[in-house]
Amino acid sequence: MNDALLELCQISYRYPDGSVGLDACSIAIQRGSRNVLIGANGSGKTTLFQHTNGLLRPQTGVVRYAGMAVDYSRAGLRALRSQVGMVFQNPDHQLFSASVQEDVSFGPLNLGLDMATVRQRVAAALQAVGMTEHADKAVHNLSFGQKKRVCIAGVLAMQPTLLILDEPMAGLDHAMQQELLAVLDQLHAAGITLLMATHDIDFAYRWAERIHLMAAGRCTASLNATDLGEHAEALAAVGLPLPQVITLHRALVERGILPANPPPRCTASLLTMLAEAKITQETTC
Amino acid sequence: MLIEQSAYTNRWRRVSPAAKGLFTAGAFIAVFAANSPLTAAIIASLVVALTVFGAGIAPSCYLRVATPALFFLALGSLSLAFSLDIGDGTPALKLTSGGLLKLAEVGTRSLGSLAALLFLVLTTPLIDLIALLRRLKVPALLLEIMVLCYRMLFVFSAAVHETLTAQSARLGYATPRLVIRSLGGLAANLTLQVWQRAHALHLAALARNNDGPLRFLEPSFAHSRRDCRIAGLAGAGLIVLAVSWA
């Protein structure tokens, strides 16, 4: 627990109209890990995210970044926001400028970097999300998936330590989701800590190292993805089923078709296991 | 949107906007310095030819963009040439003395200015024009408003379109009564959206560490200096033509 990059302790937040955003919510994100925040619509994911880079200030509780309580002064917020990058759910809410390149340059210029460095960072960020050839395009001529990537590039260009993505898969088709995941894998390999909101348990199980469950403004459990299978009750408590691949694998184990270990994390590896099991059966008889 | 399209797809998209601006300015000066309607007309046609054959704007597209402006130009010119004569009781349209010459002068000059302006907007996307204005030290506040308005234009036209479709799908425009009701709903909905978007954009700016002025990277253009030199020469050529043509 000592290596927590970001820690929220007992955060409560009530919106001005009285609706509860967060209710004594605690969560810890380990440095370099892949995290998923999973919960129904309205469970408080977006509200929690807005606390991670100081857009909202907790009414009770503390936010700690790298072991230090967040300082809400101008300079403190500046430091926090240059470390914690946030990609919003709706790209049209995030993209300011009419041109791709200009928009990506917005964050680094706010950091006070010089033009040469900014140019270099913009190019690198666009390259990382595979949008180099669209650098001079107008934002409104891009597809939804491309806009999303520009949003990510705009945050990457600030070189954050922790990247937060609010429902990044929403609205993307299958191919675009795969491309986005490839981008995220690269970022993770480069040492960036990732935290993403979703409500797809199968995806969370496949992708994340750690899964945080949200319900009614509270983080009810933080689980290692590897032992998710043992926490069916915790999942049921927030209205989620076990990932399908776990259920399927268990049924196959029960019939003696597959070994219990190692448990597959996605359908593809389950299929591979099946293919292998068949071969061993054939060779034994 | 026709203008948008050609601005992004024309042959001279990658030419520095400074060069295009310079040439446009040259063409403007030349048209006004022209000592006869014929010269102005020649300059106008040269600029049109350059837009169509040089930058590769399709003639049909050019015509469609120019038509509304030409219509107003024609209306204005005619009112210049004729005057209403009510001297002997019955009103009659009369060609004013020297009216034709004036018509030719103003008409060709306006045509020339129109051609110059169309050259600029049909070859240069607004995002490049804004970047150019920024380099010309136009006040930052003005440019920020331009950038945001331009961006919001597309966001809102999408929002209007979506709301209209959703309303029509549920028969919102079936009767005149319903039309008024639905339009009211549309306005209310848009007002709310404007407010929410403004708030969301503010949050997004804060999240990316913004603390006041909006700063953006200037686009860079290869061969900018060379392009400017060529454009400057071409513009100067037009001016020389304008003043020396007998």
Ligand SMILES: Nc1ncnc2c1ncn2[C@@H]1O[C@H](COP(=O)(O)OP(=O)(O)O)[C@@H](O)[C@H]1O
């Ligand atoms: N701007 C707001 N004003 C009032 N209530 C809000 C606002 N934003 C969110 N809420 C409320 O806070 C709760 C959590 O919302 P949110 O964090 O957006 O959830 P999620 O992102 O998980 O869908 C919901 O009950 C929602 O109605």
Ligand SMILES: [Mg+2]
């Ligand atoms: Mg949300």
